[in-house]
Amino acid sequence: MTKRALHWFRDDLRLADNPALTCAAEAEATVCVYILDEGSDRRPLGGASRWWLSRSLTALSEALDSKGGRLDILRGDPEKLLPALVESARIERVTWNRRYEAPSIALDTRLKEALSGAGVEVRSFNGSLLNEPWQVTTRTGTPMKVFTPYWRAARERGEPDAPLPAPKRLTALPLPDSIKGKICGLAELGLEPTNPDWAGGLRESWTPGEHGALARFDNFLDGALGGYAPGRDKPARDSTSRLSPHLRFGEISPRQIWHALGTARESGEAAGSATDAEKFLSEIGWREFSYHLLFHNPDLATRNYDSRFDAFPWNRDDDSLRRWQRGLTGIPLVDAGMRELWHTGWMHNRVRMVVASFLIKHLLLDWREGEAWFWDTLVDADPANNAASWQWVAGSGADAAPYFRIFNPVTQGETHDPQGAYIRRWIPELAGLSDGDIHQPWKASAAALREASVRIGETYPAPIVDLAFGRQRALDAFASIRNG
Ligand SMILES: Cc1cc2nc3c(=O)[nH]c(=O)nc-3n(C[C@H](O)[C@H](O)[C@H](O)COP(=O)(O)OP(=O)(O)OC[C@H]3O[C@@H](n4cnc5c(N)ncnc54)[C@H](O)[C@@H]3O)c2cc1C
Structure with missing residues (x-):
């Protein structure tokens, strides 16, 4: 029987249905480790994801404690830290669940080779x-x-x-002194924002952990x-x-x-x-x-899946990008979505499609700008889902929405939020407008605006782009790459 095993937690922060953890737990004693890897060529986590990770590691650590195990957190390059840990703790088996981004696959392959070469059993799983x-x-x-x-x-x-049950018991392996000094407390990782602490809305909205x-x-x-x-x-x-x-x-x-x-x-x-x-x-x-x-397609987050889009004439307009990010475009459904994202770290799928389409098509800004903002602000920022979804909306992706499908954010609002309840929740300054006016306040009568205490350009912005103009400009731009 294996005496000493190590499970390397990555994107599998749970005990139940964790095949690699189950395999490591068969040993007489187990080390459970998480390594915050910030220096390698893996994409650094965004701010909202770092917050989530911090809370999720806290929950995982408590769950492991309750089973007799222990979570050891390290910071640095796994390629150096893991072999050192394995050697000094005389680990015989290392387990992990697979990841699918190219730099992670390359790292895991190198590690597997190095550890196997040193006589360690390495087991990887689909988790x-x-x-x-x-x-x-x-x-x-x-x-x-x-x-x-x-x-x-x-x-x-x-x-x-069928899913696996959580291991009944874990026996934590004591670490040798040479490694103990390298273990970090969660607070030391600095994953949560402090000055300013912008995570209040995230704390209200979520309970990270299994x-x-x-x-x-x-x-x-x-x-x-x-x-x-x-x-x-x-x-x-x-x-x-x-x-x-x-x-x-x-x-x-x-x-x-x-x-x-x-x-x-x-x-x-x-x-x-x-x-x-x-x-x-x-x-x-x-x-x-x-x-x-x-x-x-390992470059899904950076390279057009459909290479015809490499010639696309993107606009560069930092002011419009900032207004989009802050929910100040003057288009209510777009602004409501961007504010929901900023406050909670999440946005409803329908609204994600609308705000992405608005950025790419009405503002003609490169989808990678939006992808990067979502990466930083979403608690669910996902290497596969985010990249694939942005390319899907742009029309450059696999099985993508055709280029001429340009969501009209006004009709989208009228159809999917007919009473404007979602807009009222996130843009309280428009709450007094009628259901008819709330989706396009710039068209409301002077009397209706006065009654709702809305002053366009003062209490709420005028639209940063005329929707009909933006739509036509996008169609012309798409036609240029389709024909060229
Ligand atoms: C521009 C854009 C960016 C997106 N970025 C992300 C992202 O970074 N991370 C992410 O998880 N999702 C992303 N999505 C997909 C989708 O919006 C979210 O998964 C969904 O809104 C999450 O809410 P939910 O868990 O309540 O979904 P539910 O409707 O309850 O769906 C259940 C699960 O299915 C998966 N799922 C749902 N819709 C999709 C989809 N269209 N593509 C892939 N998986 C899906 C998610 O894991 C989700 O949790 C993006 C969509 C768009 C249009």
């Missing part, structure tokens, strides 16, 4: 996807480019394995899953699961979601119809598809 990105292919074995056949092929592979994830999921199964299919497009309602940051940090696995949903439906305990459940699972499918795309 975050229903299917590995290379397991779903076209009939000729090539990567998939379109979601519907991808998801059909993924489903045809059959039921995902317990928080499971509670949110249970809540969703009992409630918002009922009517999810039609309701998921209504940003004023709490009608989606809000599991995205929990999934991003691996506090819950898609296998757990899949099986718990199936069990709840069979026993009649889940709210909602078969259509609601299928729609929800297909969103998990979009996450899988995004990882498939990222694995096969």
Whole structure:
């Protein structure tokens, strides 16, 4: 039997259904380590993700303590730290769950080689996807480019394995003195903002960690899953699961979601119809598809999937970009979304599509500018989902919205937020306007504006772009690359 094992936590901050942790826990004693790696060529986490990580590590540490284990946190280059730790603690087995960004794959491959060369058993697992990105292919074995056949092929592979229970007990291996001095306290990592502390809205909105994830999921199964299919497009309602940051940090696995949903439906305990459940699972499918795309296109966050877009005549306009980031474009649905993002670290999917389309098409700003802002401000900023979704909206991605599909943010608001409840929540200065005026206050009569105490250009900005002009300019720009 293995005496001493080490589990390296990365994007799998949970105990249940954690195949690599389960494998490490078979040993007589286990080291559980998280390494904050800021110097390598992996993309640094954004501010909101750092906040989440800090809270999630706290929760993980408490959960490990309660099982007799211990979380040791290190900071630095895993390629140096892990082999040193393995050698000094005489570790025989190292385990981790796989990641899918190219620099992480390269790092893991080098580490596996080095550790195996030193006689250590290295075991890696799939802990975050229903299917590995290379397991779903076209009939000729090539990567998939379109979601519907991808998801059909993924489903045809059959039921995902049943999730694993959390290890019953862990025995923490005492660390040698040479390593003890390198262990960091969470506060030392400086992951949470202090001056200014902008995370108040995040604290109000979220409970990071495995317990928080499971509670949110249970809540969703009992409630918002009922009517999810039609309701998921209504940003004023709490009608989606809000599991995205929990999934991003691996506090819950898609296998757990899949099986718990199936069990709840069979026993009649889940709210909602078969259509609601299928729609929800297909969103998990979009996450899988995004990882498939990222694995096969490592530069997804920086390079156009469709290279015709390399010639696209993007605008450069820092003032408009700043106004978009701050929710001061003068277009209510766009500003409401950007303010929700700033306050809570999350934005409703429908509104994400609208604000992204507005940035790319009406302002003609490069999708990478928006992707980078989302990366910094979203608690669910995800290397696959964020990049794939931005390219999808831009029209440069796989199975993307066609270039001529330009969301009109006014009609989007009228359709999906007809009473303006979402806009009123995030832009209180417009709250007094009627349902008809709230989506385009610049068209309201002088009397209506006066009555609602709105002064365009003073209490709320005038639109930074004329929507019809912006739309035509985008169509012309897209035509230039289509023809050229
Ligand atoms: C411009 C843009 C950027 C985005 N950036 C991210 C991101 O960084 N991280 C992220 O997780 N999602 C991203 N999304 C996808 C989607 O908006 C969020 O996953 C969703 O809003 C999260 O809310 P939820 O958990 O309540 O979703 P639910 O509707 O409850 O869906 C359940 C889960 O399915 C997955 N999912 C849902 N929609 C999508 C989608 N379109 N693509 C991929 N996976 C999906 C998520 O993991 C989500 O938690 C982005 C979408 C757009 C348009």
